[in-house]
Amino acid sequence: MRKITGNQHLIKKINKSLVLDMIKKQGPLSRADVAQRSGLNKGTVSSLVKELIDEEFVYEIGQGESSGGRRPVLLLFNEKAGYSIGIDLGVHYILGVLTDLQGNIIKEKSITFNDKTYETVISLVKDTIQYLLNEMPDSRYGLIGIGIGVPGIVDKAGNILFAPNLSWKNIPLKNEIENIFHVPVIIDNEANAGAYGEKRLGAGQEFDNIIYVSAGIGIGVGLILKGELYRGLNGFSGESGHMIIQVDGKPCSCGSKGCWELYASEQALLQGAKQLHTLPLKQEELTLEKLLELATKPHKEVIQLFNQVGSYLGIGINNLINTFNPQQIIIGNRLSMAKNWLEKPIKQVIEAYTLPFHQTNLRIDFSKLSIYSTALGVSFFVIENFLKREEGAALFL
């Protein structure tokens, strides 16, 4: 049993990481700015900045305006010191992004697939990574890692335990990718990644208690609590799609009945559409995209369908709000494309049902990163992991 003990090295890590974080998020700043804002001594800041410059995480961009004295030397985070790759592995598509250390997309590549066998898909993933790798500019640290978001249950060792919509089981994905590319690989659930993406780069940057609702074929949830992703005991948190909202309701493939995602997902929408006989579509043409087209026409019954799905989304979100008292709900993944028809019913349900105290200071937003939430999220996992290792932990944010 080893406990964490305090020593000077820990202090330095904390402070160095604080300084870097400040330059990263609030830059350009002078050394004096950093000292003043952090409360650290000027000398301390100087010495920490010197190290950061040596490591090429920070550089000087020249002098700023004087306010009556010597002109400051402005410092900027060197977002081009290394690059990260994030892969959103969906049920029908792969979206890969190459990002710099600030999370800016340098290059992206997306493909769709129909053959879901593991061999086929994983080969496409490798191709995508290789393609992005070829496009990567030279830099001090090169490729710092690869992140992959998957639609399924992932354990903390990076194995996909179960991905129902891909029909995959027990896949040691992290090992496989690490063995090929020889960089750290992070595998996480698509909803967790999306939540983190929105928190760090998207709609949730100002908030610390966020529930990200990934409404796609099913529903997954990513929880940002106290500013950090909450993963649960084994990393399986967020399977709220299988929350029962209707006792003895529709049977679900998970073995339960009345699960939320049976009423509020893309699948629920398409099921509902099948029952409509007034649609100018063949059964095999039924897609979310087509329904969105119809809704814009506008097609009354389709809009009503969206509204109904929105109401059910609101029911589950109500449950989550009463339990978590979050500051923000972010709705992401494919259904967020239907914002125009979902937003109102969701908000109506919450206004009517959710406890009044839990509604104060609460925001309901839609994804800001749209299709990039997950890919950027995993990419940012990799970046933070890298900076932590290089710098020492970002203990306090």
Added chain:
Amino acid sequence: MRKITGNQHLIKKINKSLVLDMIKKQGPLSRADVAQRSGLNKGTVSSLVKELIDEEFVYEIGQGESSGGRRPVLLLFNEKAGYSIGIDLGVHYILGVLTDLQGNIIKEKSITFNDKTYETVISLVKDTIQYLLNEMPDSRYGLIGIGIGVPGIVDKAGNILFAPNLSWKNIPLKNEIENIFHVPVIIDNEANAGAYGEKRLGAGQEFDNIIYVSAGIGIGVGLILKGELYRGLNGFSGESGHMIIQVDGKPCSCGSKGCWELYASEQALLQGAKQLHTLPLKQEELTLEKLLELATKPHKEVIQLFNQVGSYLGIGINNLINTFNPQQIIIGNRLSMAKNWLEKPIKQVIEAYTLPFHQTNLRIDFSKLSIYSTALGVSFFVIENFLKREEGAALFL
């Protein structure tokens, strides 16, 4: 904007608190034991222990057995260095405990009341505190604080915003008690307190991700995530009793419909009992205690009633498990008295409905502290708060 910076003071605080914690939980230990287990240098431990002895948090109990060399001096946590008072303010009762710093109950007092007006009840609370205060032994630090758990929504400033079952609104309880007794006062929701009590002193000591289900007149939930109590943005988390498990179900006094607690609480049980016309009880005699008596006879229909409530409890717990992936569920508050009839249906529902991955390494337990969960929980809040401050905190601004 002030950030937390690292300095030597922080190191010392971390290490000192580590040493104290170790002696507290694993004592009696020698200085050498502490050094070896913590990884700290022997000299460092010696100097920290010297301070702790000066502050009377630790004392030497004499020599232990030698294992072939000089005999060790054994150290023990001085749990009598101060005392804390915890009050469980229920809907019909007040339970007060005086505890030492280890959470042992030195004295307790409970009363019941029917007049729920604030003035009456608060006067009883004050009497209870005063009674316990009179019983308190002399000690270095005396009364270190008072904690009060209440059945309602409490904000982070210690105001009771809303306690439906007491018909209270906007009560600045913390201020009022502090002004009388002049010690730090902590007010929290009854479920949060119960969760913390079980985590630190009861059934949850070994686990870090726990959901405590306080099943009383209504249902509240206390969340222990990553070993810490999660309170949400404003401190309102855990109102899962108002999770909708039946869309368009029974109307709830909160304005919503189909809330969990309408089907799975003490109130639900009594409602159900009212419908039974075969009971040898008058309407006004209907209480949980009477029903428990009947169940032991055994009375078939009453047992069935308990089973039904258990099943519904299982439904909501299923929802929480799928969302949180906890390691342990603890069922507490009054309904835990019905363990014999509730445990089986709860476990059956979970086995049948909850995702299999979420069931591995999951425990379903009942409260170990029984009626003391909440009172001990708030008392322990006070203790931890005190120890944090005494050991040179001032970390957070």
Added chain:
DNA sequence: TTTGTTTGTCTAGTGAATAAACAAAGCGTA
């Protein structure tokens, strides 16, 4: 008795932070 081990203290040294002095570079005004 002797030898080796364990405990706990003491001393010297290290690393990181702070305070304060200082040099460099600018502005403003007489």
Added chain:
DNA sequence: TACGCTTTGTTTATTCACTAGACAAACAAA
């Protein structure tokens, strides 16, 4: 233009907490 005042960033001396290692005391076993 000259001088004083500000602001920036570096340097130096000091403080503080921890570590390593020496050491004395206390003990078991041979």
